Amino acid sequence: MKRWxxxxxxxxxxxxxxxxxxxxxxxxxxxxxxxxxxxxxxxxRYWQTRVLAESSLQWGLGQEWLMGNRSDEQCLGYAAEGLQVCLRQVPGEHYMLLRGEGHLPRSSSVMVLYQRVVPIEPDGETSPLKPITGGWLDFCPERQEAICGG
Incomplete structure (x- = not known):
């Protein structure tokens, strides 16, 4: 017998x-x-840039904007919070276009949101803005993209 x-x-x-x-x-x-x-x-990163862009729009609504020369684009920034907002009259329309930008530090991502607005005091030298109902957009609402700036 063999042993294993x-x-x-x-x-x-x-x-x-x-x-x-x-x-x-x-x-x-x-x-x-x-x-x-x-x-x-x-x-x-997407949500952070979106919140910054929305904050820029809201901040821009409360600022005093020059109403005398509406043909040029006006831009304001609040560097401490990273807010950038620009206002431009839309040719042939009664409203203006407010562009809010969201930039993250050390990042190339930018988000741009738009709001159609009208001045609260159109005859004054300066005026805060009032948003038009349904005028918020996340794309350029004008056919000529040059109006939207950027």
Missing amino acids: CQQGNGALLMVMLLAASGLLLMTGMQRQLDSALSLTHDER
């Missing part, structure tokens, strides 16, 4: 196979997590 000597090769091979498959699964999971983190970062 177990040397453990089968068990060692099985342990190595399990370790290799575990490593492959963990590598795939890491790639998924990296992709999700990148997507989350992009979405966060």
Whole structure:
């Protein structure tokens, strides 16, 4: 009768196979997590620029704008908060176009939002603005994009 000597090769091979498959699964999971983190970062940057653009519009509504020369574009900025807003008369229309921009520091992403507005005191030298109902847009509302600036 022959005696069997177990040397453990089968068990060692099985342990190595399990370790290799575990490593492959963990590598795939890491790639998924990296992709999700990148997507989350992009979405966060999008919302930050959007909030800045909306804040620029709201801030611009409360500012005093020159009403005498409406043909030129007027721009105001509040550097401490990163707000930039510009106002331009739309030729042949009774309303004006307010453009709010959102810029993130150390980033090339910019978001631009538009609001159709009218002056509260059109006959005064300066006036705050009043938004036209339904006049908020996230794209250039004019056929001539040069009117929208940018």
